[in-house]
Amino acid sequence: MNQKRYLVFGAHPDDCDLLFGGTAIKLARAGHLVKFVSVCNGDCGHYAMEREALAARRYAETQASAKIAGLAEYQVLNLHDCEIENTLENRGKIVRIIRQFQPDVVLSHRDCDYHADHRVTARLVLFAAYLIKVPLYCGDTPIPEKNPVFAYCYDRFRDPRPIRADAAVEIDSVLETKLRMADCHASQFYEWLPWDKGFKDFDASGMTWEEKRQWLYAQWGCRFETAASLGRETLCTIYGEKGKEIKCAEIFEFSEYGEPISPEGFRDLFPR
Ligand SMILES: [Zn+2]
DSSP: OOOOOOEEEESSSTTHHHHHHHHHHHHHHHEEEEEESSSSTTSOOSSSHHHHHHHHHHHHHHHHHHHHTEEEEEEEEEOOOOOOOOHHHHHHHHHHHHHHHHOOOOEEOTTSSSSSSHHHHHHHHHHHHHTTTTTTTTTTTTOOSOOOOEEEEEOOSSOOOOOOOOOEEEEEGGGGHHHHHHHOOIIIIIIHHHHHTTTTTTOOTTTHHHHHHHHHHHHHHHHHHHHHHTTTTHHHHGGGGGGGGGOOOOEEETTTTTTTHHHHHHTSSSSS
């Protein structure tokens, strides 16, 4: 088997799970290596906790989620939430992480996403796409033999244009496990995000898994369904007639800044 390596950069410790969780589960089950990186420690993602305690809690949540997905690693960088900057220091960090992991594919946000941290993370990864090939830059970490393909994960923003589904992965078959990953991030999916969305009295403490599962799908399922709608044509190319029936998907757009690849080759980087 030709084992491949996938490196996903999310701004916060739950972004990779939402954007790539289902695909990661399938890849890991097929024996591929998937590493998630959260570029900040998530220490602003709550309304009541102390920042240091929150960062520690969120780190533990990433490790629990990594176990469920079967990730090779879930790394969390020690940058503060809402404060990720496009500095030379951070650029070097991203370049070194990519070179050390030697991925076949690098994925991240687009830079038209809603959160400042998502946009800066997108920029940092974008800048790295060329710099990883410059041997005298970050010369302590050798350039990999193979230059990776770069890609963007789904977002729901339409300005300047919606994301293109160059590749699409059905996740109906792994949805339960993907929701279990979200369940690991209790500080977010049951506390901060409901609070932020106006459900100030939401309390998951007495809920059964079935009730939690329904809550998670009610809040987040529409994104997986929208991704499937955007990627319908691609899903039908990949899955044939069955592509029409797929309800939830993760979709990915090829980035021209990394290694070039044919449209078929790009689709083949992702699991069926
Ligand atoms: Zn985020």
